[in-house]
Amino acid sequence: xxxxxxxxxxxxxxxxxxxxxxxxxxxxxxxxxxxxxxxxxxxxxxxxxxxxxxxxxxxxxxxxxxxxxxxxxxxxxxxxxxxxxxxxxxxxxxxxxxxxxxxxxxxxxxxxxxxxxxxxxxxxxxxxxxxxxxxxxxxxxxxxxxxxxxxxxxxxxxxxxxxxxxxxxxxxxxxxxxxxxxxxxxxxxxxxxxxxxxxxxxxxxxxxxxxxxxxxxxxxxxxxxxxxxxxxxxxxxxxxxxxxxxxxx
Ligand SMILES: C[S@@+](CC[C@H](N)C(=O)[O-])C[C@H]1O[C@@H](n2cnc3c(N)ncnc32)[C@H](O)[C@@H]1O
Numbered sequence: 001x002x003x004x005x006x007x008x009x010x011x012x013x014x015x016x017x018x019x020x021x022x023x024x025x026x027x028x029x030x031x032x033x034x035x036x037x038x039x040x041x042x043x044x045x046x047x048x049x050x051x052x053x054x055x056x057x058x059x060x061x062x063x064x065x066x067x068x069x070x071x072x073x074x075x076x077x078x079x080x081x082x083x084x085x086x087x088x089x090x091x092x093x094x095x096x097x098x099x100x101x102x103x104x105x106x107x108x109x110x111x112x113x114x115x116x117x118x119x120x121x122x123x124x125x126x127x128x129x130x131x132x133x134x135x136x137x138x139x140x141x142x143x144x145x146x147x148x149x150x151x152x153x154x155x156x157x158x159x160x161x162x163x164x165x166x167x168x169x170x171x172x173x174x175x176x177x178x179x180x181x182x183x184x185x186x187x188x189x190x191x192x193x194x195x196x197x198x199x200x201x202x203x204x205x206x207x208x209x210x211x212x213x214x215x216x217x218x219x220x221x222x223x224x225x226x227x228x229x230x231x232x233x234x235x236x237x238x239x240x241x242x243x244x245x246x247x248x249x
Contacts, residue, residue: 004027038189066098090123153227156247173242229249
């Protein structure tokens, strides 16, 4: 990792503004994700394995909130290694700097350009169709809670029979004691990954009212209400969880 790509977004002491996925964040996002999201690489590995397992020839794989295209590049690599040549990866993100980074990363991947697209678009207006796999990692938490139900319904309708939604989010706990203990562990992890107290506290302030987490129960309820017949956790670490939601109907 070049020093220039190290996350120092909250290093200074200027005014803390609401968090945005702007140019500065996109430039260092890969480092930010690895140091701020617990078991980031392992979750990516699990999503790649599950994506390959559930992919059906001729269908599409979507990555909603694809950021710098890390998941898409891993999926592309996995398909190429297996000699799969009829996959189609559809990335979408409403941050132009993120989309630029994603296109650059995928351009360097073994996938030919006709295997993937990255659209700079809002999830609310983005069509989803003929999908066997939809990935949505750490993005629902940034969607307006009032728009979450409609978005989940659209994902369900866009999936084919036996298709899956693989979705990860930061979660909120239902009890204050567990909430405090989980947060303590989370901030401990961030300190271990080199963030200072000041950076941790400034980022927490910037994310207030921008990242709105649900509890694991609320997320499961949302997925079930949207139609998903089989909803299970495939990974959890304190205040972070990943779910697999299957469309059986
Ligand atoms: C935490 S990042 C996702 C990380 C990425 N999925 C990964 O695993 O590396 C959230 C992303 O969602 C995008 N995003 C947030 N709200 C969005 C919306 N309504 N429509 C499209 N993209 C959105 C942001 O621009 C950002 O790149």
